[in-house]
Amino acid sequence: MLTIRKRFAGTLAGNTGEMRLKQAMTRILAFAGGFLLWAVASAVAQPAVVPGPGPAVAAAMQPQPAGAPVVLDARIGEHADRTRFVVEFSDPVKFRVFTLANPDRVVIDMPEVLWRLNGPPVLAGRGAVHSYRYGLFRPGNSRFVIELNGPVTATDPLVLPPEDGYGYRLVLDLFPTTQAAFDKHAGWPADLRAREAAAAQMASLAPDQAAGETPPPAAHGTAHKGTSTRKVIVIDPGHGGIDSGTIGITGMEEKNVVLDVGKRLAADLRARGYTVYMTRTTDVFIPLFDRDPFARRHHADLFISLHSDSNPDKGVHGASVYTLSEKGSDKEAAALARQENQSDIIAGVDLSGDNSSVASILIDLAQRDTMNKSSRFATEAVGSLRRTTDILAPEPHRSANFVVLRSPDVPGALIELGYLSNTDDCHQMATSDWRNRAAGAIADAVDRQFAPVVASPVTGERAVE
Ligand code: ZN
Numbered sequence: 001m002l003t004i005r006k007r008f009a010g011t012l013a014g015n016t017g018e019m020r021l022k023q024a025m026t027r028i029l030a031f032a033g034g035f036l037l038w039a040v041a042s043a044v045a046q047p048a049v050v051p052g053p054g055p056a057v058a059a060a061m062q063p064q065p066a067g068a069p070v071v072l073d074a075r076i077g078e079h080a081d082r083t084r085f086v087v088e089f090s091d092p093v094k095f096r097v098f099t100l101a102n103p104d105r106v107v108i109d110m111p112e113v114l115w116r117l118n119g120p121p122v123l124a125g126r127g128a129v130h131s132y133r134y135g136l137f138r139p140g141n142s143r144f145v146i147e148l149n150g151p152v153t154a155t156d157p158l159v160l161p162p163e164d165g166y167g168y169r170l171v172l173d174l175f176p177t178t179q180a181a182f183d184k185h186a187g188w189p190a191d192l193r194a195r196e197a198a199a200a201q202m203a204s205l206a207p208d209q210a211a212g213e214t215p216p217p218a219a220h221g222t223a224h225k226g227t228s229t230r231k232v233i234v235i236d237p238g239h240g241g242i243d244s245g246t247i248g249i250t251g252m253e254e255k256n257v258v259l260d261v262g263k264r265l266a267a268d269l270r271a272r273g274y275t276v277y278m279t280r281t282t283d284v285f286i287p288l289f290d291r292d293p294f295a296r297r298h299h300a301d302l303f304i305s306l307h308s309d310s311n312p313d314k315g316v317h318g319a320s321v322y323t324l325s326e327k328g329s330d331k332e333a334a335a336l337a338r339q340e341n342q343s344d345i346i347a348g349v350d351l352s353g354d355n356s357s358v359a360s361i362l363i364d365l366a367q368r369d370t371m372n373k374s375s376r377f378a379t380e381a382v383g384s385l386r387r388t389t390d391i392l393a394p395e396p397h398r399s400a401n402f403v404v405l406r407s408p409d410v411p412g413a414l415i416e417l418g419y420l421s422n423t424d425d426c427h428q429m430a431t432s433d434w435r436n437r438a439a440g441a442i443a444d445a446v447d448r449q450f451a452p453v454v455a456s457p458v459t460g461e462r463a464v465e
Contacts (some may be wrong), residue, residue: 008093042354054317055144069135070114072167074144079431080110084147084346085129092168097157100350106154106174108144108350109192112136128152128174133346135242137285143242145348148174151182188350213359230275231450234295236305237262237278241285243346246310247418250430255283257429258306261417264439265304285347294406302446303412305404307340308429310421311363317387317422318393319438322414323376324406337400340414371445373411373449380445381413388441389434415442 070090075082087108116132132146152174160169179224188196211299237259239245245254259280266276277298280286286294295303301400309320328334375397403412417438428434 001431004261006340008098032371068112068114070116073118074117074132075136076127076129078129081175083127083129083152083174085174087144087170087172088166089168089170092159093170094156094188094458095170096173097152097154097184097229098189098192099152100188101183102346103345104148104151104182104186105345105348106146106152106168106172108146108157109348110142112140115142119464125169126189128176133242133244135244135285136283137162137242138349141283143348147345151177152398153177153181155390162309183269195348209412211462230273231301231446232275232277232298233269234298234300234303234410235266235269235276235278235447236291236303237280238305238340238404239285239343240280240283241287241347243343246308246420247306248310248426248429249314250426251421252426252430254308254420257308257417257420259283260441261435262306264435265306265442268395268439268443272283272443272447274446282286287347287349287440288341288344290348290404292410292412295410295412296407300412302373302449303405303407303410304442304446305402305412305414307414307416309416309419314422314423316393317419317425318396319389319418320393320396320398320416322402322405323374323378323382323397324402324412326401328400328423329398333398333400336416339403341401341403367408370409370411372409374405374413376448377411377445378413380448381415381442384441384444384448388444389428389436444455 045456069092071087072325073086073088075088076088077086084105090312093113097106097107097108098108117134128148128150130147130149134144135142138144153176155173155175158171160171162168218385227246237254237255239258242256243255245258247253247255258284262278263281264277277294277300279291279294289307292303322333322336328337376398382392385396386392405412405414418429420426420429
């Protein structure tokens with residue numbers, strides 16, 4: 001059996017030299033969501049020093065259930081006839097296993113747990129497992145999502161009691177099967193589907209509480225009871241929870257960068273008198289299909305989705321602003337949209353009921369006004385980012401088919417703040433100063449989007465009508 005993760009206890013207990021401890025802590029910090037309770041709940045090894053969180057880590061911190069079971073290890077054995085997936089827990093955990101098609105995945109669903117795995121998975125690639133992710137799916141609900149190289153049959157999972165220094169172990173064997181057999185059994189279990197529908201209904205009943213946000217008090221008499229003229233802005237920090245987004249050259253995760261910039265942007269906009277809602281304010285997964293409906297429920301005047309990019313070419317750098325179009329403005333934009341639209345696949349959302357043609361229905365002349373407003377905002381955002389930060393892509397305004405921008409009546413744009421794969425971008429994006437400037441630039445663009453007709457004192461160009 002190939003052990004893909006070193007046992008964590010061994011990492012610390014085997015040699016507590018300062019270098020090893022530092023290396024171990026670096027790896028732990030890469031998994032920021034689990035870091036806080038790792039220090040509190042660890043029954044195996046306690047480090048002498050717990051370093052303070054950096055900016056990206058602080059953004060991901062959130063309350064987690066004390067005393068929750070801990071995932072200690074995961075191993076994959078790639079054998080000729082089967083692939084064996086073993087997950088080790090500190091306590092017995094109630095879990096369930098199901099499969100999802102298109103793309104083919106195996107999901108291990110469980111109550112909220114604490115993760116104490118270290119390092120990214122390394123696979124030989126011979127077996128059924130293409131890749132896997134783990135993390136929080138919903139509050140109270142964690143999961144592994146295994147992406148497959150081909151169709152498999154998952155055996156009934158076996159749970160082994162603790163022995164020989166190991167904790168409780170979930171053993172799952174994956175045997176190759178036919179696509180037809182796989183498809184026949186794929187799909188979310190009925191009760192899970194019902195639970196998700198109930199969660200969506202709850203969110204629509206109490207939208208203002210959905211992300212723990214309350215509007216600020218009215219500013220300078222611009223709003224009166226029942227006749228508010230405040231503009232409503234929805235900020236959508238991409239990814240979250242099990243879906244970390246892209247990982248930077250320094251280990252910085254997209255989900256944390258965009259959440260932190262989103263919070264700074266929210267504070268800036270509120271100070272300017274806007275009503276602001278965020279699709280997420282913690283490190284939690286939000287399905288793509290919940291994000292633009294969230295904006296519609298809040299009657300948003302503008303939807304801003306925040307992301308950061310990566311590219312195999314480490315020289316590619318700069319911020320870009322994307323608006324919706326059926327066809328990407330270029331191949332790279334289309335590829336980026338495909339990548340950003342992967343979020344639900346990564347998190348194990350059942351897409352079998354999704355109608356991808358919905359995009360082409362939405363993008364017709366009836367939405368021309370929305371698209372014009374979106375385009376205008378993108379132009380403003382590029383303009384103010386250009387004045388405020390020194391990272392901007394050569395063609396900063398592009399378009400592609402992003403799921404989160406499909407709302408027919410809410411203008412919006414998706415902003416890729418920079419490339420975490422580029423050294424300069426990544427280091428700048430790690431600083432508070434750059435994050436404040438980027439948030440300020442976007443807030444300036446919002447101001448200009450809703451400003452009355454004025455001559456700009458800076459460039460003399462006409463602002464929006
Ligand atoms: Zn993203």
